[in-house]
Amino acid sequence: MLRTSALQSVAIQGRFGADKGQPGLMLSVVHPLAIAMVIARKGKSKVLKDALATLKSVNVLWAGPDQYYVQSTVKSETALYIELKTKLANIASVTDQSHGRVTIRISGPKARAVLAKGTPIDLYTEEFPVGKSALTQMAHVGVHLTRTGNDEFTLSVFRGFSESFWEWLTSQSAEFGYQVG
Amino acid sequence: MLIPCPHCGTRPVEEFTFLGDATVIRPTSLEPSSMDDWMDYVYLRDNPRGNYAEYVQHSGGCRAWLVVTRNTGTHEVHSAVAAKAMKAKP
């Protein structure tokens, strides 16, 4: 079945904001994306960590104490959910979040400057290295933030907040000029 | 005021929700004779100047419950530990 992004009608491709040569940053919606929340059962933290390390074609992101988001761009949401449910039986609770969260990629030389307007997290490389995830708030919206590259991050928010969050994110990006891809 | 969340690192107080005194102990008895103990447990709180241990939830972050000890006079934070790790009973 064809999935429609919650931001389809607002995340229009093109160049927006200040016109000062190269855009300061790029924004794109990561869609479709299979997402499952995984929470360790009592006393299973270590077993879960080891089990997650054996998974293939997925990204495992920290999402709180003994909690992880497992994401995949190649597996369908059903396939991912069933695989995790089977492999993590009695180790963790698994919930499909593929339709529950919207993931936005932000990259470019001004990406960090835009994020710094919203989050109190120290985004310097030493404090927040590539691969690290954090839970924070931006514009009163709960955000799961991951650094995926030196100047590249992904932001994930509840679907219901995504349009409002997009409006905030683009208005904060406007001064640098941004490209939606 | 900055709180060092054991899961997330140091974060501003705006990300946290305070519940209150972490030292009160829930009465075990349901007998009418224990009403005074329940009254104390549910309603009565000290308001000390100095060190105070409180249940605090990192509601704008990892959502975990913590026990934060701070000085109510100076707002100096002495420690923040996972409530789970303290085996604290709500």
Ligand SMILES: [Zn+2]
């Ligand atoms: Zn936290």
